[in-house]
Amino acid sequence: MVIPMYSNESEIKAAGALIRAGRVVVFPTETVYGLGANALDADAVAAIFATKGRPADNPLIVHLAGISQIGLVASEISSTAHRLLEEFAPGPLTVILPARADLPRVVTAGLDTVAVRVPAHPVAQALLRAAQVPVAAPSANRSGEPSPTTMEMARQSLGDRPALYLDGGPCAVGLESTVLSVIHDQIRILRPGAVTEADILALLPDVTVHSIASGVGLADPARDGGEDGSGGRGFAMDPARDGGGRVVPAGAESPGLRHRHYQPKAQVSLWETAGRVRTLLARSDRTNHTVMVISPVSMKPAIDQEISQAGGRVVVRSYVDLAEYARGLYAWFAEGDDAGVATIIAHLPARDGLGAALRDRLTRASGEA
Numbered sequence: 001m002v003i004p005m006y007s008n009e010s011e012i013k014a015a016g017a018l019i020r021a022g023r024v025v026v027f028p029t030e031t032v033y034g035l036g037a038n039a040l041d042a043d044a045v046a047a048i049f050a051t052k053g054r055p056a057d058n059p060l061i062v063h064l065a066g067i068s069q070i071g072l073v074a075s076e077i078s079s080t081a082h083r084l085l086e087e088f089a090p091g092p093l094t095v096i097l098p099a100r101a102d103l104p105r106v107v108t109a110g111l112d113t114v115a116v117r118v119p120a121h122p123v124a125q126a127l128l129r130a131a132q133v134p135v136a137a138p139s140a141n142r143s144g145e146p147s148p149t150t151m152e153m154a155r156q157s158l159g160d161r162p163a164l165y166l167d168g169g170p171c172a173v174g175l176e177s178t179v180l181s182v183i184h185d186q187i188r189i190l191r192p193g194a195v196t197e198a199d200i201l202a203l204l205p206d207v208t209v210h211s212i213a214s215g216v217g218l219a220d221p222a223r224d225g226g227e228d229g230s231g232g233r234g235f236a237m238d239p240a241r242d243g244g245g246r247v248v249p250a251g252a253e254s255p256g257l258r259h260r261h262y263q264p265k266a267q268v269s270l271w272e273t274a275g276r277v278r279t280l281l282a283r284s285d286r287t288n289h290t291v292m293v294i295s296p297v298s299m300k301p302a303i304d305q306e307i308s309q310a311g312g313r314v315v316v317r318s319y320v321d322l323a324e325y326a327r328g329l330y331a332w333f334a335e336g337d338d339a340g341v342a343t344i345i346a347h348l349p350a351r352d353g354l355g356a357a358l359r360d361r362l363t364r365a366s367g368e369a
């Protein structure tokens with residue numbers, strides 16, 4: 001298998017043919033790399049679950065070349081859902097719709113709804129056109145590991161199991177898509193991502209947005225589920241919305257949220273102040289292992305001072321803005337795992353913009369969500 005930097009048209013055509021033949025391929029999207037197979041072929045979709053070691057009760061997102069293909073997998077689309085997709089597709093948005101009766105239920109984990117997304121990455125777009133079928137795809141990692149944001153990360157996680165890897169370079173967003181449930185004018189954010197609550201309210205000022213909160217920094221005692229899906233089902237609500245009164249507690253859930261996700265091998269601890277970094281550094285073993293600290297550039301001088309006082313083996317990864325944090329997070333996790341980092345002391349950003357998605361992934365990674 002020859003793996004070039006950035007796949008060309010003939011490799012993408014080959015990947016499309018493999019998908020039509022029922023095989024599983026890795027491909028880039030603007031959010032994270034996906035592990036795709038023909039959504040209309042139950043055996044091919046079953047191979048995705050086997051390849052990832054994914055619990056069968058966690059449904060997959062179906063990727064389409066354009067919103068005109070939605071009728072291939074969904075039985076209907078509300079005008080609110082349509083407006084959202086018209087605005088944000090192609091892009092990092094997934095919307096849950098009623099599933100067609102003939103869509104294999106292995107895709108939806110038995111649900112009568114289907115998650116659909118139109119990825120913007122040009123390689124993903126070219127692959128979907130070459131495959132000529134809807135492509136079911138979770139993130140291209142073994143279940144429970146952080147999502148890959150480069151082809152190399154995907155290959156480290158999945159090895160020779162997929163039939164082919166397509167390379168599209170590092171992902172521009174770096175965090176998984178926003179997942180929305182839309183019922184009439186009630187929108188639930190099941191997973192925060194780069195399409196934010198503010199983006200949704202700017203487009204649709206009259207809808208109600210319910211946020212399933214995580215990343216609030218509060219432990220949810222009901223949520224302790226493992227990859228076997230046997231665990232908790234409750235969700236902590238966000239007590240501190242400032243979204244202008246239309247943001248209310250959500251009562252529903254996304255099946256994937258009860259599974260452990262996004263965890264590197266290192267223990268992840270979260271900080272908001274330099275004083276907290278001092279405490280966490282003092283607790284860490286900096287003699288036998290390297291500690292990684294993730295910091296905004298603006299706070300790096302204070303953090304560097306804490307590190308030099310603490311001594312030992314400490315590396316810093318810093319980010320200028322939340323977009324850079326989102327792009328870097330999973331790569332830093334992977335880098336830490338490769339280097340035997342046992343402790344990652346990661347900054348918990350404010351909730352604005354991408355901050356909600358980062359807080360969600362960080363609190364899950366820390367085991368606090």
Ligand code: TXA
Nearest residue numbers: 031033034059060113114115138139176177254255256
């Ligand atoms: O950015 C992304 O969304 C990436 C790229 C590859 O597109 N995909 C991704 O897939 O993150 P995955 O399988 O790792 O996460 C899909 C999430 C899960 O939390 C799953 O439970 C939820 O979407 N989901 C899928 N179908 C659903 C449904 N019918 N109802 C509720 N939640 C659903």
Ligand code: MG
Nearest residue numbers: 138139140147
């Ligand atoms: Mg995933």
